Amino acid sequence: MREQSKYLEGVDKKDLFASGHRACGGCGQALAARLVADAAGENTIACVATGCLEVFSAPYPDPSWRIPFLHSLFENAAAVASGVDAAYKALKKGPVNIIAQGGDGSTADIGFQSISGMFERGHNVLYVCYDNEAYMNTGVQRSSFTPYGARTSTTPTGNTTRKKNMPMLAADHGIPYVATATVDDFRDLQLKIRKALTIEGPKYIHILAPCPLGWGHPGDLTVEICRLAKDTGLFPIYEIIDGKVTNVRKIPVKVPVAEYLKPQGRFKHLFKRGVPSEEVDAIQEIANQNIERFNL
Amino acid sequence: MLKQIEGSYAVAHVVAQCRPNVISAYPITPQTHIVEGLADIVGAGQLDAEFVNVESEFSAASVVLGASAAGARAYTATSSQGVLLMSEVIYCIAGMRLPIVLTCANRAISAPLSIWNDQQDSMAVRDAGWIQLYAEDNQEASDLHIQAFKIAEQTFLPVMVCMDGFILTHAYEPVDLPEQKEVDDFLPTFKPRHIVDPRWPRGIGLFADPRFYMETRYILHRALEKSEETIKEVSSEFAKAFGRESGGFIKTYKLEEADVVVVSMGSVVGTIKDLIDQLEEEGKKVGLLQICSYRPFPRKEVYRALKDKMNIVVLEKCISLGRGGILASDVRWSFPRAEKKDRDISSFVAGLGGRNISIDDLRYMVEKVEKEPVEFEFLGLKTELIAERDM
Ligand SMILES: Cc1ncc(C[n+]2csc(CCOP(=O)(O)OP(=O)(O)O)c2C)c(N)n1
Ligand code: SF4
Ligand SMILES: [Mg+2]
Numbered sequence: 001m002r003e004q005s006k007y008l009e010g011v012d013k014k015d016l017f018a019s020g021h022r023a024c025g026g027c028g029q030a031l032a033a034r035l036v037a038d039a040a041g042e043n044t045i046a047c048v049a050t051g052c053l054e055v056f057s058a059p060y061p062d063p064s065w066r067i068p069f070l071h072s073l074f075e076n077a078a079a080v081a082s083g084v085d086a087a088y089k090a091l092k093k094g095p096v097n098i099i100a101q102g103g104d105g106s107t108a109d110i111g112f113q114s115i116s117g118m119f120e121r122g123h124n125v126l127y128v129c130y131d132n133e134a135y136m137n138t139g140v141q142r143s144s145f146t147p148y149g150a151r152t153s154t155t156p157t158g159n160t161t162r163k164k165n166m167p168m169l170a171a172d173h174g175i176p177y178v179a180t181a182t183v184d185d186f187r188d189l190q191l192k193i194r195k196a197l198t199i200e201g202p203k204y205i206h207i208l209a210p211c212p213l214g215w216g217h218p219g220d221l222t223v224e225i226c227r228l229a230k231d232t233g234l235f236p237i238y239e240i241i242d243g244k245v246t247n248v249r250k251i252p253v254k255v256p257v258a259e260y261l262k263p264q265g266r267f268k269h270l271f272k273r274g275v276p277s278e279e280v281d282a283i284q285e286i287a288n289q290n291i292e293r294f295n296l
Numbered sequence: 297m298l299k300q301i302e303g304s305y306a307v308a309h310v311v312a313q314c315r316p317n318v319i320s321a322y323p324i325t326p327q328t329h330i331v332e333g334l335a336d337i338v339g340a341g342q343l344d345a346e347f348v349n350v351e352s353e354f355s356a357a358s359v360v361l362g363a364s365a366a367g368a369r370a371y372t373a374t375s376s377q378g379v380l381l382m383s384e385v386i387y388c389i390a391g392m393r394l395p396i397v398l399t400c401a402n403r404a405i406s407a408p409l410s411i412w413n414d415q416q417d418s419m420a421v422r423d424a425g426w427i428q429l430y431a432e433d434n435q436e437a438s439d440l441h442i443q444a445f446k447i448a449e450q451t452f453l454p455v456m457v458c459m460d461g462f463i464l465t466h467a468y469e470p471v472d473l474p475e476q477k478e479v480d481d482f483l484p485t486f487k488p489r490h491i492v493d494p495r496w497p498r499g500i501g502l503f504a505d506p507r508f509y510m511e512t513r514y515i516l517h518r519a520l521e522k523s524e525e526t527i528k529e530v531s532s533e534f535a536k537a538f539g540r541e542s543g544g545f546i547k548t549y550k551l552e553e554a555d556v557v558v559v560s561m562g563s564v565v566g567t568i569k570d571l572i573d574q575l576e577e578e579g580k581k582v583g584l585l586q587i588c589s590y591r592p593f594p595r596k597e598v599y600r601a602l603k604d605k606m607n608i609v610v611l612e613k614c615i616s617l618g619r620g621g622i623l624a625s626d627v628r629w630s631f632p633r634a635e636k637k638d639r640d641i642s643s644f645v646a647g648l649g650g651r652n653i654s655i656d657d658l659r660y661m662v663e664k665v666e667k668e669p670v671e672f673e674f675l676g677l678k679t680e681l682i683a684e685r686d687m
Contacts, residue, residue, distance in 0.1 A: 071503075
């Protein structure tokens with residue numbers, strides 16, 4: 001009990017993203033969205049893309065949002081948020097936190113152009129990507145964030161490409177703040193949201209949000225899976241402030257990628273009778289490259 | 297103040313006088329001069345607005361969607377491929393009841409690539425839930441924008457003002473430009489209905505399951521039908537305030553006595569009127585029914601104007617491929633089923649991709665339907681360019 005209260009120390013809990021939504025049990029994205037809303041506070045407008053988040057949190061007539069919520073399409077959350085920002089400037093209203101939010105598909109694929117435009121124009125918008133490494137809302141199809149080797153409904157024998165590096169792409173727009181986070185570390189995630197919201201201009205936060213349904217792991221492992229993603233080096237935690245990578249999270253004890261892969265159904269085919277295939281070595285190599293690149 | 301001015305700049309001038317808070321657009325011929333004109337006006341500090349230079353029409357439409365949902369008066373303009381790229385957002389804007397004004401500088405659609413005028417672009421989104429007004433000349437194009445903001449903000453329906461690309465956008469004509477005070481007196485400040493604002497947290501753009509979706513469509517359809525009153529009211533208020541007729545539902549020219557009636561919309565009605573005058577001198581009675589508001593469609597007015605006419609010909613710059621004339625089917629639908637008159641409604645498509653519609657073409661069309669009705673014909677087609685094996 002004491003351990004748990006320590007874990008929640010400094011964590012904002014305002015229930016601005018109310019429970020009772022329709023996400024699967026253990027949904028990393030639902031947890032993340034709540035942490036984001038509670039960290040941002042009441043003075044916030046959420047511009048959400050179509051995807052699991054919108055569908056499980058915003059059915060008429062009982063949405064979960066207790067902050068203003070705006071949704072229109074799959075690929076335009078960043079542009080809609082740009083419009084809200086422009087309106088606030090033109091009407092001389094605010095200040096207000098404008099947070100565009102979308103899944104990996106809407107962020108890295110179909111909405112990439114609109115995000116790039118929002119960054120490049122310098123809108124005062126925080127973009128939060130909930131990365132669950134596939135198009136979950138439509139039934140777990142591959143996205144450009146699907147990691148190497150993962151099985152999805154459109155990569156039935158395993159994905160053959162590497163994950164697009166969105167935080168770096170965001171940073172290369174010259175925006176002042178980029179960060180990565182996971183849903184196992186509430187405090188770190190909320191700190192980054194709060195910090196981003198103090199900075200004028202476009203910001204990007206990339207949150208790894210495991211999806212028990214699509215990844216094929218029990219819902220109660222969501223938090224543990226995040227820890228393993230970090231400790232293997234597969235999901236590095238860092239900030240990029242004014243173009244410089246800083247505050248890199250050091251891995252306390254490095255974990256082989258097999259431990260991350262094994263509990264997940266999407267990687268099951270990589271272990272024939274428990275024996276890791278070549279793909280597992282390739283994934284280990286990706287982790288090693290991250291460890292070296294970020295000095296994890 | 298009467299001024300010799302390019303159509304696009306006249307529209308830019310008038311849109312600026314409507315004091316939009318947010319303007320967002322992406323360049324495409326022949327819309328460009330409108331947004332360049334607005335950029336100049338904002339740049340010169342004559343209009344206090346956010347001008348958002350986006351990376352696509354898709355984002356332009358999304359920016360004005362977001363801005364309008366946040367309480368701003370928002371404006372965009374586009375043409376052709378831009379309309380199609382926006383189309384997803386165009387539907388959303390109507391479904392979300394955001395009173396945005398969009399100028400469509402009408403242009404043909406690819407392929408093949410054509411930058412020239414027809415009305416296929418705005419027609420492609422005619423069912424999206426927007427009010428669509430078609431301008432006859434640059435005076436009307438300017439006037440319609442002032443009316444458009446008022447109509448949109450009274451009905452919470454978006455309004456598309458359609459003006460023929462190049463023929464109007466790039467034509468220098470004398471246009472009576474209003475004084476700022478006249479526009480301010482005519483157009484009240486925008487009072488939004490639902491906005492995203494932390495003071496009143498609410499959701500805009502929720503998803504609707506089958507228990508609720510149909511009703512949203514019904515409401516939108518009825519709202520469009522009901523906007524008829526507002527469109528007429530605003531047009532007559534406009535006439536009172538500015539001393540000239542512009543917009544409204546339909547207009548007619550020498551219709552009463554006419555034996556043959558041409559139905560059309562947009563700038564081609566100017567040429568049609570010239571032909572009507574010529575034919576009158578030759579002793580023929582031809583009249584014009586001009587559609588100003590294409591959506592909502594003026595069904596009752598069309599019927600009232602045409603119910604005693606036995607020879608009607610619809611001329612339009614768009615086509616439903618595999619089906620035929622679009623406006624023609626709207627006109628045919630305007631007559632009640634029960635009415636069993638043996639009426640001829642001919643259908644002609646013309647001017648696609650900027651093909652000139654000459655007065656001789658129109659004369660050929662009228663003379664042809666005088667002899668016998670025409671189910672459907674491409675006017676001004678060069679048959680020598682067409683081989684049977686291509687079809
Ligand atoms: C233009 C368009 N194409 C496709 C879709 C269907 N669609 C809706 S959500 C979605 C996938 C969402 O994936 P992601 O952004 O990763 O969010 P997730 O559901 O995984 O959280 C797709 C393909 C759509 N709504 N609009
Ligand atoms: S499918 Fe995945 S992302 Fe979607 S609600 Fe379920 S767990 Fe969450
Ligand atoms: Mg996803």
